[in-house]
Amino acid sequence: MVHTIAMVKILFLGWLKEKAGGAERQVDLPDMATPEELIAFVAQGDTALADQLAEPSIRIIINKSILVDKILPDGIEEVAFMPPLSGG
Amino acid sequence: MIAVQSKIFDPGAELNLFMKGRTDKGAVVSFTGHVRGGGDVTALELEHYPGYTEAEIEKIEASALLKWPGIESRIIHRFGKLHPGEPIVFVAVCAAHRKDAFEAASFLMDYLKTGAPFWKKEIRAGQEVWIEPKATDYAARRGWD
Numbered sequence: 135m136v137h138t139i140a141m142v143k144i145l146f147l148g149w150l151k152e153k154a155g156g157a158e159r160q161v162d163l164p165d166m167a168t169p170e171e172l173i174a175f176v177a178q179g180d181t182a183l184a185d186q187l188a189e190p191s192i193r194i195i196i197n198k199s200i201l202v203d204k205i206l207p208d209g210i211e212e213v214a215f216m217p218p219l220s221g222g
Numbered sequence: 223m224i225a226v227q228s229k230i231f232d233p234g235a236e237l238n239l240f241m242k243g244r245t246d247k248g249a250v251v252s253f254t255g256h257v258r259g260g261g262d263v264t265a266l267e268l269e270h271y272p273g274y275t276e277a278e279i280e281k282i283e284a285s286a287l288l289k290w291p292g293i294e295s296r297i298i299h300r301f302g303k304l305h306p307g308e309p310i311v312f313v314a315v316c317a318a319h320r321k322d323a324f325e326a327a328s329f330l331m332d333y334l335k336t337g338a339p340f341w342k343k344e345i346r347a348g349q350e351v352w353i354e355p356k357a358t359d360y361a362a363r364r365g366w367d
Contacts, residue, residue: 145271147269147271147341148269148341148352149341149352195271195274198273198274198277214271214274216271216339217341218354219337219338219339219340219341219354219355220268220340220341220342220352220353220354220355221334221335221336221337221338221340221342221354221355221359222255222279222299222310222311222334222335222338222340
């Protein structure tokens with residue numbers, strides 16, 4: 135397996151941006167397999183943020199598609215953490 | 223056809239434009255939602271997720287088109303900072319007959335209220351409060367299941 139590091143855009147939608155200290159980050163994302171690893175990497179030691187992102191009500195959207203599997207897809211370019219929506 | 227935009231729109235003009243040139247639809251039902259003031263709310267701020275929000279609203283529209291074949295619809299939803307009295311959402315459905323138009327318009331609004339990816343903040347005298355759909359909104363949506 136070839137290990138790569140990709141430049142990935144991380145978005146925190148709605149009120150999550152206040153918990154994350156910003157709406158958007160660019161990160162060099164190493165290869166990883168699970169949403170748990172992704173959350174740990176994104177939170178960078180901020181355990182309060184990691185716990186928040188791991189809440190079942192927070193959905194993960196990868197490349198504009200909601201993540202339903204327990205395994206991350208290949209070719210991640212954009213990740214958004216989505217709190218419960220307010221609706222239209 | 224859908225539009226997600228920050229720009230204000232004229233619901234009457236949109237309705238006329240939607241029906242312009244149609245000769246096969248005998249009924250059109252439209253709904254316009256306006257920002258409700260009251261209390262100490264001075265503005266609403268809506269955030270969307272470009273690309274994703276449009277795609278999700280298109281899915282809602284597609285499910286209405288499947289449920290009521292032959293209808294056509296127009297959905298406009300705004301984002302950004304909106305003030306009391308301004309239009310925020312517009313739904314129009316035309317059909318051969320009124321029943322489908324009424325039902326599909328109601329269905330679209332019930333689904334948009336709970337399923338459209340927007341995050342809303344009420345701006346009150348110096349305070350900002352994030353809001354979520356009400357229990358009655360979810361109940362209205364379940365009514366279609």
